[in-house]
Amino acid sequence: MTEENELLTLLNKRIASVTNLIKDAGADALIIFNQANYRYLTNFTGEEAQLIVTAHGDRILLSDSRFADQIKAQAPGKLAVIMKRGDQDQEITKQLQALNLKKVLVEGEFVSAVEYANLQRLNPDLEFSICEELVERVRNVKDELELRALRQAIAISMASFKGILPLVKPGAIERNVGAKLDYLFKINGGEGPSFDTIIASGVRSAWAHGVASDKEIADGDMVVIDFGAFYHGYAADITRTVAVGKVDREMHQIYDIVHEAQRRGIAAAVAGNHGRDVDAAARDYINEQGYGQYFGHGIGHGIGLEIHELCQPALPFGKQELVNNMVHTVEPGIYLPNKGGVRIEDDVLINGQNPEVLSTLPKDELISL
Incomplete structure (x- = not known):
């Protein structure tokens, strides 16, 4: 099977799954505004488009002339392409009125209140209904094409991390180390960072989202490095904590606690x-060791076309049943205010009763530089 035929086969499966959800909602069509979602259903990567998907599987992509050739090159299969020339809501309305529709779903997280009101005003004969994370429910389970992209994103991220370790030393500036890491993502074949790279050293390592700053790394610092590359639109997300020189005894102790908590969390990441x-397996151990109050965030989230999936109110990770081919992070941490913190994060594939850790950078021992 050629790459194009494989892509088209997978796109058709994705479309069929989404149309089933549209029918389950008693609707005739869905309007998609989220770039990740229309990319998932068309393979078009441009940043300006809307997609109408009907319950019969018809797709109408609305974009503009800047992307005409790109759409032709990227989007296979039967797809009606409309080049917008006027007001976006009126252009969408023209397409809706050309179809035999009664009820239309709209992505609630990605349409403004003004736009939603405009669509209702322009289409008084249609019933509109807000839906939450409909396409995302299909995206939660990765197909083979997606898994290949995720594995490559993770491989690029790991190679890039190894490339910056020699720079993590006393006197180095967090921001400079982060810039080199972001550079290596592209040099190694990625599309750049999948989020703002976190490099937090010393007391800043207790900041769960301590994006790289102008701080100098000092001898004795713990350094939390949270990083990931995009590859073909798919995001990796890995964290390692390294020690610069000899670190405080308690910081070394909490590293061991976090490492064991993560091991237990990963072991619980099984289908069913x-x-x-997963959260309880890791959190209970941290609680038992007396550090529960210093682990305030969730154990993880899904990854894919977006760096944070399976974490929104409609699809929270905690309530999600784990099924094969989901990919999510397991990232416990302990953060001691005004002292420092530790986080270890890996990307895990649900594989029956044998979770597969896709990110394989060393972590069994605290990395000392």
């Missing part, structure tokens, strides 16, 4: 469990 089981 829920995200809350």
